[in-house]
Amino acid sequence: MQRKNEWFSLLGLALGVIAGDGFAQAKQPSQDDLKAKYEAKLQEAWFVDGGWSVDFAGAKERAKKENKVVFAYFSRSYSP
Numbered sequence: 001m002q003r004k005n006e007w008f009s010l011l012g013l014a015l016g017v018i019a020g021d022g023f024a025q026a027k028q029p030s031q032d033d034l035k036a037k038y039e040a041k042l043q044e045a046w047f048v049d050g051g052w053s054v055d056f057a058g059a060k061e062r063a064k065k066e067n068k069v070v071f072a073y074f075s076r077s078y079s080p
Helices: 002-024 031-042 056-065
Strands: none
């Protein structure tokens, strides 16, 4: 039984190394790529026509003037 557990441990270690190597070699987007995606997202119709803002301080000020709350959505998918 001990031998079987050792085998599973070695197998798990080998698979972890193989999987980890694949993740390490994955191409990470450059800052320029991320900035281009971010700028493109800001030009999409849903954002432009939806009254969205990327200025948090401005949104808080506007919400206070209009007696409304701020709906904030934070994402890092295209964050440079």
